[in-house]
Amino acid sequence: MLRRAVELFNRRGYDATSMGDLAKELGLTKPAIYHHFRSKEELLEAALDDALDELTAVVEEAAQSTEGASAYERLREVVRRSVEVLAAHQPSVTLLLRVRGNSPIELAALDRRRRLDERLAELVADAAAEGALRDDMPPALVSRLLFGMVNSLVEWYRADGTFTPATVADAIAAVAFDGLTNNDENDN
Amino acid sequence: MLRRAVELFNRRGYDATSMGDLAKELGLTKPAIYHHFRSKEELLEAALDDALDELTAVVEEAAQSTEGASAYERLREVVRRSVEVLAAHQPSVTLLLRVRGNSPIELAALDRRRRLDERLAELVADAAAEGALRDDMPPALVSRLLFGMVNSLVEWYRADGTFTPATVADAIAAVAFDGLTNNDENDN
Numbered sequence: 001m002l003r004r005a006v007e008l009f010n011r012r013g014y015d016a017t018s019m020g021d022l023a024k025e026l027g028l029t030k031p032a033i034y035h036h037f038r039s040k041e042e043l044l045e046a047a048l049d050d051a052l053d054e055l056t057a058v059v060e061e062a063a064q065s066t067e068g069a070s071a072y073e074r075l076r077e078v079v080r081r082s083v084e085v086l087a088a089h090q091p092s093v094t095l096l097l098r099v100r101g102n103s104p105i106e107l108a109a110l111d112r113r114r115r116l117d118e119r120l121a122e123l124v125a126d127a128a129a130e131g132a133l134r135d136d137m138p139p140a141l142v143s144r145l146l147f148g149m150v151n152s153l154v155e156w157y158r159a160d161g162t163f164t165p166a167t168v169a170d171a172i173a174a175v176a177f178d179g180l181t182n183n184d185e186n187d188n
Numbered sequence: 189m190l191r192r193a194v195e196l197f198n199r200r201g202y203d204a205t206s207m208g209d210l211a212k213e214l215g216l217t218k219p220a221i222y223h224h225f226r227s228k229e230e231l232l233e234a235a236l237d238d239a240l241d242e243l244t245a246v247v248e249e250a251a252q253s254t255e256g257a258s259a260y261e262r263l264r265e266v267v268r269r270s271v272e273v274l275a276a277h278q279p280s281v282t283l284l285l286r287v288r289g290n291s292p293i294e295l296a297a298l299d300r301r302r303r304l305d306e307r308l309a310e311l312v313a314d315a316a317a318e319g320a321l322r323d324d325m326p327p328a329l330v331s332r333l334l335f336g337m338v339n340s341l342v343e344w345y346r347a348d349g350t351f352t353p354a355t356v357a358d359a360i361a362a363v364a365f366d367g368l369t370n371n372d373e374n375d376n
Contacts, residue, residue: 152336179367
């Protein structure tokens with residue numbers, strides 16, 4: 001029910017969707033919906049928490065697995081696991097990425113998202129400091145571009161389409177870390 | 189006026205914004221707005237055309253400059269010029285990328301966008317066929333990721349911020365074509 005509500009939000013826009021629209025879409029009466037969720041805001045909050053909890057878990061695991069793993073290895077792992085989360089929780093992550101901050105719930109979600117972005121930027125900076133990443137670009141910009149590419153998934157990825165999450169995760173890591181240009185380095 | 193209207197659409201959501209909201213935002217009366225645009229749809233169409241016309245020009249120039257330039261060189265040029273368009277026309281491109289197809293105008297814009305995406309995918313395929321790009325990934329997927337990274341700009345780029353369009357364009361080309369990993373290839 002939450003998933004289908006979120007898909008409708010994504011299709012119509014959250015602000016333009018009423019509880020009446022939702023009831024129609026789900027084939028339920030309004031009281032039946034209110035039995036589960038007291039308001040549209042509660043549905044929004046549940047969806048944003050779903051996305052943020054999953055993404056936070058990915059970032060925290062990467063921060064904790066310091067035993068032996070370099071920042072570079074942990075960064076590659078965060079990229080791979082983020083793709084899995086985006087594929088598995090596509091509707092709620094899509095909603096999260098479109099949040100504009102028009103209510104306290106949205107502002108709180110933007111704040112959690114900002115903290116995640118900061119931790120990702122720190123991981124990129126750590127990988128650069130190790131010497132694993134090229135040092136001719138600001139880590140903040142690299143982080144934006146890397147996770148911009150990851151996040152773009154929500155706009156075009158189809159779970160029933162040609163590419164599995166693993167194929168996409170491998171492709172993103174290959175493009176971002178090794179580059180598209182055909183050279184011997186890519187065969188290593 | 190169009191630019192400020194589009195900024196409001198992006199902030200509030202197009203569907204959730206009324207002509208009354210627009211008049212308030214612009215400090216105009218409703219009749220004054222209607223003097224320039226007959227409807228909200230006409231504003232939407234003007235903004236989407238602005239974004240699509242600019243992006244189409246970039247893609248068509250790349251297709252035409254076949255004199256001597258390889259597909260790989262043309263692809264790098266499209267990436268660079270797309271970044272310039274996104275930075276210079278950020279509000280209307282943002283609106284375009286958020287269009288969901290809820291009206292004939294939106295469906296027409298999605299159709300034009302789809303044709304642009306197809307031509308970009310062809311250019312990637314041509315560059316791969318030349319042997320300039322690695323051949324272990326489907327060109328359609330590479331194209332999605334490459335322009336997903338470019339398009340992510342609209343979500344975080346600030347024209348008054350730290351990075352100039354040229355810095356961002358160079359960084360995207362460096363990440364996508366040469367990769368983030370620090371190796372001798374990057375110094376070539």
